[in-house]
Amino acid sequence: MFKIKDVVIDPPFVLAPVAGHTDSVFRRAVKDLGGCGLVVSELASTEGMTRGQGRTDHITRFAEGERPVAIQIFGADPARMAESAAMVEAMGADIVDINCGCPVKKVVRQGGGSRLLRDLPLLERIFRAVRGAIRIPLTVKIRSGWDHDSINALEVLRLAEDCGVDALAIHGRTRSDFFSGKADWGVIAEVKTRARIPVMGNGDVFTPEDAARMLRETGVDGVMMGRGVLSNPWLIRQCRDYMASGKAGTVSLRERMEFMSAFLGRVCAEVPPPVALGKIKKVGGYLSKGLPGGSRLRGEMHAARTTAEFFEALEGHFAALEGAGGLDQPFAPATPAEQGGHPDADEVEDDHRGRPPE
Ligand SMILES: Cc1cc2nc3c(=O)[nH]c(=O)nc-3n(C[C@H](O)[C@H](O)[C@H](O)COP(=O)(O)O)c2cc1C
Incomplete structure (x- = not known):
């Protein structure tokens, strides 16, 4: 376990924010499966939050059972960021998280997400404004830099610490990498070595063995997982079990199907x-x-025109698998390639559809 100020993260496995996926329903489902020490909301637009009309309510809402829960905000206007952070605190969230990693055009064009890595004076004003507006812990999620010629995670770490940020999560890719190649865990290790605040490592953890290796190779306080959990919601529980006993435990096809339904x-x-x-x-x-x-x-x-048709397809598939006598065999989680290791730009842009800009 580790602590972000007074918030205990136990076990040290964190569900990453994934726009279009990790809403309250998904976060609760993952929490219920066990092993998850912290969940982070999808990114919420501070333009949308402060202009009212409830347009971001579906993103910022959470349930008691999710605690501890971090609500992630993005934007580039220090005053709106501060006002939104105060709203998040008033909602009763445990942590405010600032998005400094999102690579999508709609976010970057407005100066937010990973674009802030190119404007540290603005980032400093945002950190100070938000820090001054809330008492609950403040965290930031970054990429290693904008591109390979401007990797500045250590500078951002120092700035965050100077401004009173309580923890940092780092995805070991630059903005220009998008999701290609492999996450660079070396830069995560370097950040952890220099940090006085807790560090969560993120990028390409698809199996319990990956999580154990990230802890071992980088020394991070916590491991944050995104895409791996989307196709294997048991991943975080398996990480906990693997760290505790050396065995990740299996999930049968029946459990999988019942979970899906x-x-x-x-x-x-x-x-x-x-x-x-x-x-x-x-x-x-x-x-x-x-x-x-x-x-x-x-x-x-995909072809279903109604939710009824969708569930008919799902149930038909279960029945066929049951008929083939296969439901009680252990389910082998999808390989990283099958899990869509590298979503393309359009896919990620699509998952952010309807959010920014407001
Ligand atoms: C479709 C999609 C949406 C994402 N949305 C967010 C987001 O809202 N906020 C954020 O900080 N990161 C977001 N991310 C990045 C993930 O949190 C994570 O940093 C990245 O997927 C690498 O971790 P992984 O290899 O465990 O998936 C998103 C990633 C994907 C693929």
């Missing part, structure tokens, strides 16, 4: 109908990666 049903119950179908297609697509007949199932789910 229950979780996607909850999405439909909680997400407004106009967006529910698109949402379950997207998250169902990730959850079906690596399943026997997964690509056929994805085709059927």
Whole structure:
């Protein structure tokens, strides 16, 4: 375990913010599976938050069972960032997190996300304004730099510490990498070596062995996982079990299918109908990666015109697997390639659709 100021993160495994995926329903599902010490919301636009009309309510809402929960905000205007952080504190969140890593055009064009890595004077004003507006812990999530000629994670760390930021999460890629290549854990280790505040390492943890290796090779206080959890929601629990006993534990196909049905049903119950179908297609697509007949199932789910048709396809697939006598075999998590190790720019832009700009 580790602490972010007075907030205990135990176990030291963190669900990363993933726009379009890690909403309250998904975060609760992951928490319920066990092993998750901290969840972080999807990025919320501080322009949207401070201009009112409840446009970001679906992003900033959380349930008690998620605690400790960090709400992530993005933007480039220190006053709006501070006002939004105060709103997050008033909502009762445990931590405010500033997004300094998002590479998507819509965010960067407004000066926010990873663009802040190129403007440290502005970043300093944001840190100081937000720090001055809240009492709860403040964290920041960064990439290693804007591009390979301007890797400045250590400078950003120093600035964050000087401004009273309480912890830092670092994804070991630059903005120009987007999601290509492999995350550079060397820069994560370097940041950890120099840091006086806790550091969470992030990037390319797809298995419990990866998490153990990141802890060992970088010395980070916590491991943050994103894409790996989208297709294997048990990943964080498996990391905890692996660290405790050397065994990650298996998940049967039956558990997997039951989780999918229950979780996607909850999405439909909680997400407004106009967006529910698109949402379950997207998250169902990730959850079906690596399943026997997964690509056929994805085709059927994708073709569904209503949520009823979607669930018919899902149930039909379960019945076929059951008929083949295969539901109680252990489920082998999707390989990193199957998990969509490198989403392309369009896919990520699409996951941010409807958020910025306001
Ligand atoms: C579709 C998508 C959406 C993302 N949205 C966010 C976000 O809202 N805020 C954020 O800080 N990072 C976001 N990220 C980055 C992840 O939090 C994480 O840093 C990145 O995926 C690397 O970790 P991983 O290899 O465990 O996935 C997003 C990544 C993806 C693929």
